[in-house]
Amino acid sequence: MNIQEFQQKLFGMGEKQGFTDMELYFEREEKFKCGLFKGEIDSYETSEIAGGSFRGLFNGKMGYAFTEKLDEDSVLYLVENAKENAQLIEEEIQEEIFGGSEEYQAGSFYSTELAKVTVPKKIELLKEIEKHIYAYDKRVTGTNYFILESAESERYISNNKGLSLDEKQNYIGMFISVVVKQGDETKTGAYVKATKDFSSFVPKEIAKYAVEEALSKLNAKTAESKYYPVLLRNDAAGDLFQTFSEIFSAENAQKGRSLLKGKEGETIAASALQMVDDPFLEDGLLSRSFDSEGFATMKKAIVKDGKLVTLLHNRKTAGIAGIESTGNAYKGSYKGSLTVSPSNLYVVPSKKSLEELTASVDEGILITDLAGLHSGADTVSGDFSLAANGFFVKDGKVQNTVKQMTIAGNFFELLKNIEAIGSDLEFSMSNVGSPSLLIKELAVTVE
Amino acid sequence: MLAKSVIEDVLTAALATGGDFSEVFLEDRYTNNLTLQGGKIENSLSGRDFGIGIRVFKGLQSVYTYTTDGSKEGLLKAARNAAHAISGETIIHPEPLKKEIITCAHPIAINPRETEKTRKVNVMKKAYEIAKNYHSSIQQVLVRYLDEEQNVLIANSEGKFIEDKRVRSRLAIQSIASDGKQMQPGFYGPGAHKGFEFFENLNLEHYANEASRIAVTMLGADPCPSGKFPVIIDNEFGGVIFHEACGHGLEATSVAKNNSVFANRIGEKVASDVVTYIDDGTIANEWGSITIDDEGEKARKNVLIENGILKGYLIDKFNSRRMGMESTGSGRRQSYRFAPTSRMTNTYIAEGKSTPEEIISNTEHGIYTKYMGGGSVNPATGDYNFAVMEAYLVKDGKIGKPLKGATLVGNGAETLQLVDMVGNNLGHGAGMCGSLSGSIPVNVGQPMIRVSEMTVGGSKEGE
Numbered sequence: 001m002n003i004q005e006f007q008q009k010l011f012g013m014g015e016k017q018g019f020t021d022m023e024l025y026f027e028r029e030e031k032f033k034c035g036l037f038k039g040e041i042d043s044y045e046t047s048e049i050a051g052g053s054f055r056g057l058f059n060g061k062m063g064y065a066f067t068e069k070l071d072e073d074s075v076l077y078l079v080e081n082a083k084e085n086a087q088l089i090e091e092e093i094q095e096e097i098f099g100g101s102e103e104y105q106a107g108s109f110y111s112t113e114l115a116k117v118t119v120p121k122k123i124e125l126l127k128e129i130e131k132h133i134y135a136y137d138k139r140v141t142g143t144n145y146f147i148l149e150s151a152e153s154e155r156y157i158s159n160n161k162g163l164s165l166d167e168k169q170n171y172i173g174m175f176i177s178v179v180v181k182q183g184d185e186t187k188t189g190a191y192v193k194a195t196k197d198f199s200s201f202v203p204k205e206i207a208k209y210a211v212e213e214a215l216s217k218l219n220a221k222t223a224e225s226k227y228y229p230v231l232l233r234n235d236a237a238g239d240l241f242q243t244f245s246e247i248f249s250a251e252n253a254q255k256g257r258s259l260l261k262g263k264e265g266e267t268i269a270a271s272a273l274q275m276v277d278d279p280f281l282e283d284g285l286l287s288r289s290f291d292s293e294g295f296a297t298m299k300k301a302i303v304k305d306g307k308l309v310t311l312l313h314n315r316k317t318a319g320i321a322g323i324e325s326t327g328n329a330y331k332g333s334y335k336g337s338l339t340v341s342p343s344n345l346y347v348v349p350s351k352k353s354l355e356e357l358t359a360s361v362d363e364g365i366l367i368t369d370l371a372g373l374h375s376g377a378d379t380v381s382g383d384f385s386l387a388a389n390g391f392f393v394k395d396g397k398v399q400n401t402v403k404q405m406t407i408a409g410n411f412f413e414l415l416k417n418i419e420a421i422g423s424d425l426e427f428s429m430s431n432v433g434s435p436s437l438l439i440k441e442l443a444v445t446v447e
Numbered sequence: 448m449l450a451k452s453v454i455e456d457v458l459t460a461a462l463a464t465g466g467d468f469s470e471v472f473l474e475d476r477y478t479n480n481l482t483l484q485g486g487k488i489e490n491s492l493s494g495r496d497f498g499i500g501i502r503v504f505k506g507l508q509s510v511y512t513y514t515t516d517g518s519k520e521g522l523l524k525a526a527r528n529a530a531h532a533i534s535g536e537t538i539i540h541p542e543p544l545k546k547e548i549i550t551c552a553h554p555i556a557i558n559p560r561e562t563e564k565t566r567k568v569n570v571m572k573k574a575y576e577i578a579k580n581y582h583s584s585i586q587q588v589l590v591r592y593l594d595e596e597q598n599v600l601i602a603n604s605e606g607k608f609i610e611d612k613r614v615r616s617r618l619a620i621q622s623i624a625s626d627g628k629q630m631q632p633g634f635y636g637p638g639a640h641k642g643f644e645f646f647e648n649l650n651l652e653h654y655a656n657e658a659s660r661i662a663v664t665m666l667g668a669d670p671c672p673s674g675k676f677p678v679i680i681d682n683e684f685g686g687v688i689f690h691e692a693c694g695h696g697l698e699a700t701s702v703a704k705n706n707s708v709f710a711n712r713i714g715e716k717v718a719s720d721v722v723t724y725i726d727d728g729t730i731a732n733e734w735g736s737i738t739i740d741d742e743g744e745k746a747r748k749n750v751l752i753e754n755g756i757l758k759g760y761l762i763d764k765f766n767s768r769r770m771g772m773e774s775t776g777s778g779r780r781q782s783y784r785f786a787p788t789s790r791m792t793n794t795y796i797a798e799g800k801s802t803p804e805e806i807i808s809n810t811e812h813g814i815y816t817k818y819m820g821g822g823s824v825n826p827a828t829g830d831y832n833f834a835v836m837e838a839y840l841v842k843d844g845k846i847g848k849p850l851k852g853a854t855l856v857g858n859g860a861e862t863l864q865l866v867d868m869v870g871n872n873l874g875h876g877a878g879m880c881g882s883l884s885g886s887i888p889v890n891v892g893q894p895m896i897r898v899s900e901m902t903v904g905g906s907k908e909g910e
Contacts, residue, residue, distance in 0.1 A: 037704060044510040044532045045786065048525070049498065051515060066494035068515045069475075077495055084564055085491035088481070144706055144827045179706055179827045186708070188827045225673055255484065256587060337490050372832040375821030376854050380623065380630050385854035385904050387823075387832030404830050406673070406854045406904025445673035445904040447856055 003052070003156070006070045010054060011160055013079045019056040019063075021097035023159035025292070026052040027334050031151040032119065036126045037143065053334035054078040055097070058086035062095045066334050095316050095338055099161040101296035107280045107289045109169035111196040115152065117172070122148055125201055132207030133178055139218075140211055144177035144188055157294045165290050171196055171283075173429060176206065180214040187220075189213025190369070192235075192429045195283050213368075216391075220403045223392050225445045229364035229419075230407060231357055231393065234426040234436045236367045241347065242432035243373045244382070244411045248302060249328075249340040250317035257380055259412060260308060268308045269415035272350065275303035277312065279327065279343035286343045286431040290327075293338055297327035302345065306416075314340050346433040350421040354436045357422050359396040365444050366391045366398060367407060382411040388444075408443040417441065448610070449473055449499075451544055453519050454602045457501060458541040460526035462604060465535025466503035466510075468764075469526075470603040472741065473499045473517075474783040476595060477560050483571040483590040486579070491564065498783035503529045509765050511786035542606030552738040552746070553731060555614045557643040559594035567592050570618065570646045574655045578622045581659035584666060586625040588659075593617045594643070601743040609743045615734065615888060616645040617877065620655050624662035631668075631851065633661030634820075634836065638734040638877035638888065661818060661837045664849050671838060671853035671905030677813035678855065678901040679806055679841065684819050684876030686795055686891035691824040691831040692859035693724060694891075697751050697759075699766030699777075699789035700883055701826040708829045708860045709757060717757045718863035721799050724752040726761055728776065728792030734877035735793040735890035742778035742787055749775050751794075752863075763789040781885025788884045795892030799869025803895045806868045808844040814853065814903055815839045815846055821878070822855075829859040854904040862898055870895035 001009075007024050014022045028050040035043035051068040063086025067074040126148055134140055150172040158164045173194040180187050191210040195201075232240065246252055253261035260268065279288050279297035291297055293315060301309045313321065314329035317340060330341035358366065367390040377384040385408040392399040422436035454471050461469035475497050482490040499522060500513040512529040514521055559567075571590045578588040597613045617638030624631050635658040639645045680688055693709075701707040709717060718724070728737045728746030737746045742764050750758050762770060763778035766789055779790035807815065815838065822833020835853040839846045875892035 041508055041532070043786070044508070045512065046525075046528050046532075047513045047784070049513070049515045049784070064490075064492050066492075067497070069495060069497040069517065074495060081493035085493060088488045088491045088564055088568055090487035091489050142704055142706055144701075144825075177827070186828050188825060335492075335494055335496075337492055371825070371830075372821075372823050372834065372854065374823070375834040376832065378632065380632065383852055383906075385834065385852050385906065387830070387854065387856045387904075404832075404856050404858070404902075406832070406856055406902075408673075408852060408854070408904060408906040443673065443904075443906045445856075445902065447858075447902040 001070045003070070006075070007158060009075045010078060013075050014056055017079050017083055019058050021159065021161060022056040023097050023157065024052055024054060025331065025334055026156040027153060029151060029153040031149065033147060033149045034123060034126065035145065035147045036130055037146065039127070039130065041123065051334045054082050056082055057097065058083050060094060061086040061089040064337050093316065093320060097159045097161050098163060098294050098315060100163040100294055104289050104296045105280065107287060108282060109167065109287045111170060114170055114172060114196050114198055117198045122150065125203065128203040129206050132204050133211055136207055136211040137180065137215060139180045139182050139215065140178060141181045142179045144179050145175055147175045149173045163294045165294055167289060169287065171285070172198060174201060176210045178210040178214045180211070180218065182218050185218055187214045187217035189217070194285055194429050217389060217401050219400060221400045223402045223446045227441045228444050229361055230439045230442045230444070231361060231364060231366045232437045232439060233354065233366060233368045234422065234424045234434055235428050236370050237434035237437045238426060238428060238430055238432055239370050239373060241434050242430050243377045244379055245342050245345055245432050246379045248312050248342060250311035250313045250321060251340040253311055254317055254320055259382060260311060263308050264310060266308060267306050269303055269306040270418040271306040272421055273303055273306050273415065273418055274301070274348035275345065276348055277302050277342050277345045281344045284344035284431065288343060291329040292331040293329040295325050295327045295329060297343060300326060312340050312342055314338060342431065344431050346425060347421065347435060349423045349425040349435040351423050352420060354422055354424055357420055357436055357438050358393055358398060360420065360438070361393045361396060364393045365402065366393050384409060384411060402446055404447040406445045414439055448475060448598065448600045453522065455541060455544060457522045457526045458602065458604050460523050461501055461503045461529050462539060462541065463537055464530040464533045465538050466505045466530065466533050467539055468504040468604055469541065470502040471499065472783055473600040474597060476597040478595040479559065479564070481567060481571060481592040483575055485587065486575055488568055496782060499525070500783040500786065501526050501529050502786055503533060504765060505533050507769055508533065509786065513783050539604070541604035544602055544608040545606050547607065547609045549609060549611065549738060551612065552729060553640040553736050555642040558596065559614065559616060559643045560596050562643040574618060574620050574651050577652055577655035578620055578659045581656055582624070582663045584624045584626060584663055585622050585659050587623040589621040591619040601741070603743070607743045609739060611739050613640065614642050616641055616643065618646065618649065620658040622659040622662040624666040626666055631662050631665040633658045633665065636877060640732045640734060640736045665837060665851045668849035668851035671850040671903060673903055673905040675900050676903055677810055677897060677899050678903065679810060679813060679815040679895060679897045681817050681895050682870065682872050682893055683874035684878065684891060685816065686876065686893035687819045687822055687833060687878065688855070689724060689796055689893060690791065690794055690891040691822045691833060692857070692862050694791050694794050695824050695826045695882070696829055696859055697761055699760055699762040699770060702760050703766040703769040706827045712757050713759065715757055716755050717860065718752050718755040719866050720755045721869045722752055722755055722863060722866050723797040725750050725797055726791050726794045730793050733793050733875060733890050734888050737792060740776045740778045741780045742774070744774055744776040744778065746792065747776040761789045761791060763787055779884060779887050781887055785884040790882060790884060790887055791880060791889050793875060793890035793892065795873065795875060796869065796894065796896060798871050798873045798894050801868045801870050803870050803872055806870055806895055806897050807841060807846060810841045810844060810897065813841045814850070815841045824859065831859055832856045852906050856902050856904055862901065865899045866896055867899045868897040
């Protein structure tokens with residue numbers, strides 16, 4: 001059954017069963033993924049998937065159901081389950097099906113150039129990078145993973161209030177983790193990037209970056225466990241901001257799960273901090289001209305001179321707050337319900353390079369990567385205690401690498417303790433990005 | 448779910464360019480997810496996942512393709528896409544399919560798909576009431592309910608043709624305690640390879656009260672000191688430490704490419720004498736149990752480490768080729784969207800002889816962790832980390848004041864050698880494990896153990 005036919009049957013059945021407003025949210029994705037190990041293709045994956053989510057108002061309550069099979073059985077399954085689900089909902093304030101914004105800003109999220117890159121070209125790139133990886137240093141023993149991934153996807157929203165929107169996007173991503181060994185020490189170095197520009201992958205540079213990352217971790221020494229000034233390199237800072245990006249959600253705030261509740265207009269961070277949510281970034285992973293309920297998206301300041309400008313809203317949370325939506329309604333996929341998420345959220349870069357930031361530190365720790373973010377960070381209280389890798393900094397210079405560490409602190413305090421912001425904004429493989437940040441102090445424990 | 452003749456055509460098409468093995472995995476899965484916040488049902492989601500994964504091997508080359516298009520044309524197109532990645536002449540044809548009938552090793556009494564959702568809501572509300580009424584400082588309680596029925600069909604060019612139904616149920620209770628200034632969470636999430644009977648027989652009082660007790664206790668806790676200490680880790684979910692520190696490093700995914708510290712070390716001493724580590728997918732109705740794995744192999748009990756000696760790995764079909772070792776029934780995947788690879792099921796440290804009282808009374812100054820949060824590991828280096836949900840100071844052989852904000856970091860291979868006491872109170876805890884082939888249900892388990900020295904990262908400077 002094609003999508004139009006499916007929608008017609010679905011809405012017909014829905015109406016018969018008592019639904020008033022109805023929506024079909026549909027996604028289609030084509031993906032290619034390829035992994036290389038010592039010259040051989042050891043994983044190769046292609047896929048074509050599609051699925052739809054039905055959302056509808058039944059007795060004033062919103063019911064949801066999704067399917068990946070577009071057949072007669074599924075029409076019945078969706079309507080019956082959405083109806084049963086709607087009847088269970090007890091929350092008084094409900095979502096609505098949206099008729100559409102007046103205007104949608106045009107964006108460029110699909111690169112026709114990228115779509116033309118052939119599979120042999122992609123494999124050739126991987127082989128080229130791998131050659132450089134092994135040639136770079138004889139301590140390289142293998143790769144932990146070495147994968148290229150490209151995808152094209154399409155989102156489609158249509159409802160019985162006259163809305164019908166459609167958008168395509170594509171990207172290509174690279175995930176590399178190089179393993180080096182020296183004596184008893186084994187270390188890994190990663191390179192991760194998503195882009196729409198295939199030519200931005202320069203094999204020699206990528207190989208150098210990943211291998212140097214791994215090599216730099218060798219000869220790890222211990223250091224005194226205490227409070228240090230901490231320099232978070234751009235990728236580590238981005239990971240931390242990604243983890244805590246939920247605090248900017250008005251939905252979390254309204255449910256008492258974010259300490260930023262009611263803080264609009266107040267100082268929440270060092271005055272140097274500027275944060276922006278930009279759905280129109282060309283290489284942004286969550287770039288989009290309409291959000292997951294069909295509202296027009298917009299670029300906006302979230303933090304200005306350390307003051308919280310606005311939280312992120314969908315139409316429901318905006319309604320509760322008595323303001324307009326910020327176009328941040330979000331569904332992880334057709335399998336999820338409507339929530340709130342940033343599009344591409346980032347800390348606005350300043351002018352200093354990482355070297356200049358380092359030069360300003362008398363004694364401190366430079367953190368280059370963080371682990372355990374899914375378990376060691378509590379977004380409600382802001383407390384975090386995370387495994388970390390990085391270097392000892394003395395007299396403005398990077399010294400030896402330090403054995404595995406933990407860094408502990410509180411994110412809300414960290415925002416206020418940002419002493420300097422770097423110029424090196426990076427998103428790696430995330431919709432949240434940051435330049436390197438110098439933090440006044442964090443508790444550092446060394447293994 | 449799919450006609451035999453169509454499967455045979457697909458397996459044949461996938462081998463057209465010289466592959467030496469082809470496989471079809473079909474999945475039709477029904478799920479229900481409900482969320483109760485503040486005593487009210489906030490979300491109820493139902494869905495049907497449907498898709499097919501086709502895999503082809505040629506020597507050490509593996510190709511995977513998946514699609515939601517279940518029509519014959521759609522499948523043949525996918526099979527040709529997979530074959531396209533290999534170049535050569537046909538070398539083998541699939542064996543005729545022989546249907547294997549299996550009996551589910553984990554019988555289900557009440558199918559959740561045929562259970563009214565209002566009954567599910569009742570269970571959630573009961574859990575909410577218990578957790579909320581535990582103490583006046585409990586400010587919020589979030590209860591999540593999950594059930595799923597996953598129907599799979601697995602067929603391959605060796606003539607295998609097998610179907611399985613996996614039904615799983617889980618309840619997750621999160622309590623948040625607050626004193627007006629700070630908030631502390633507590634969590635418990637029991638699950639099983641069972642139907643709705645799981646909820647009817649569940650000791651809700653115990654789990655809901657524990658979630659709240661943890662939150663309330665942690666509200667009054669001191670910041671954890673950092674430094675190196677003997678650490679006592681209690682049973683059940685405490686086993687997550689060995690899941691991270693050792694389990695992932697024993698998966699063929701990292702062993703086959705020599706990326707694991709355990710590679711090529713069978714027969715060697717990798718842990719202290721008191722450590723025996725087992726992965727057992729056959730335990731009746733446990734959360735991580737399976738009747739067959741996602742390559743159609745029967746689940747097994749695999750002894751990985753016995754009295755400190757490395758005995759075996761967890762191996763899937765593809766990695767068994769690179770390693771020259773048999774599959775251990777460990778090929779698992781989140782869904783048709785992932786090619787299977789070696790994964791854990793119910794993994795645990797076997798019981799030792801010490802009683803928990805002996806372990807604690809023998810510890811002069813250390814940290815006791817009652818409940819663990821989650822963690823992660825870099826399998827290449829063995830460096831792991833995890834968060835502690837509920838911890839206490841141990842002083843002069845007695846459990847003292849509660850501590851919050853502790854993280855444990857270390858290296859798996861080193862930690863294994865430092866286990867010096869193993870208790871006699873084995874217990875299992877349910878969790879989700881994420882790796883190459885997606886997020887899958889697993890149990891972690893152990894009796895109480897003691898590690899003679901671990902690095903504890905806290906927010907307070909060392910004592």
